[in-house]
Amino acid sequence: MDQASGLRTDGGATANNGGRIHLPRVISITSGKGGVGKTNVSANMAFIMAARFGLRVLVLDADLGLGNMDVLLNIRPSHTLQDVLMGDRSLSEILVRGPGGMLILPAASGVEEMTSLTSEQNLRLLEEFESLSMDLDVLLIDTGAGISENVLNFNMASRETVVVVTPEPTSRTDAFALMKVLFRRQADKPFLFLANMVRDRQEAIGLFDLVSGVADRYLPGLALSFVGHLPSDPSLTQAVRSQRAIAEMLPGAPFSKGMEVVVRSILSRPPRSGGDGGIGLWMKRLAEAGMEKT
Helix, strand or coil: CHHHHHHHHCCCEECCCCCEECCCEEEEEEECCCCCCHHHHHHHHHHHHHHHCCCCEEEEEECCCECCHHHHCCCCCCCCHHHHHCCCCCHHHHCEECHHHCEEECCCECCHHHHCCCHHHHHHHHHHHHHCCCCCCEEEEEEEECCCHHHHHHHHHCCEEEEEECCCHHHHHHHHHHHHHHHHHCCCCEEEEEEEEECCHHHHHHHHHHHHHHHHHHCCCCEEEEEEEEECCCHHHHHHHCCCCHHHHCCCCHHHHHHHHHHHHHHHCCCCCCCCCCHHHHHHHHHHHHHHCC
């Protein structure tokens, strides 16, 4: 709770009326390939931040064409971001409450048109976020996997990027590929390395050393930090089948305990400074990233 209090008092900007604008900590959760447990990480991280640290957390399901955060948490939204982009609903109308008090912006599923946003659609999201009156501590962005423009843009719009990596060779190589592309576009971005599905901390550190060694050789200047590890946990399957966050359903499970350590590690790091506005400024960064490719 001390960390939560500190997070709320860090940063902030002065509004035109002399008041204080609260700046949310914007963190993207991403991966080079699918199947590494990224959405489970996002859901449980959000639950622990909200339920155990008392933070005001909004999760953006940014896998826009294949969103599954709602399925993972057994939430049935009436509307999604597709309705917002079509002009049929506002962001405030599609927000849903998740476990632990977190808020979720659900994505569409099985909608091909959502996989690559146009500059006009990014601007539409900008307008909606600027009109969304919320005081948040953390905005978590659960991105898609890979190096599509959507994935890159959402990661570029965040202040910090958590890269989820497993011991699979393809996960390591794809994670490096993602970081390489992002580093070339945004050289000052800090990357937080999260080892998932590992036997123990020793394997996690070995995995980090492999990836960071390649980064040091081929991408000098890339800021990559080890933020923790999550063990392979058979009980995670039980939670997924029950459509619940394992941190809520089985707080004593190895994965749940590991996730709390990871959350503490992230919150103990000073938020990356920069910017002079609230959540609308974050969306301006996203819109600008989208317009750069057009």
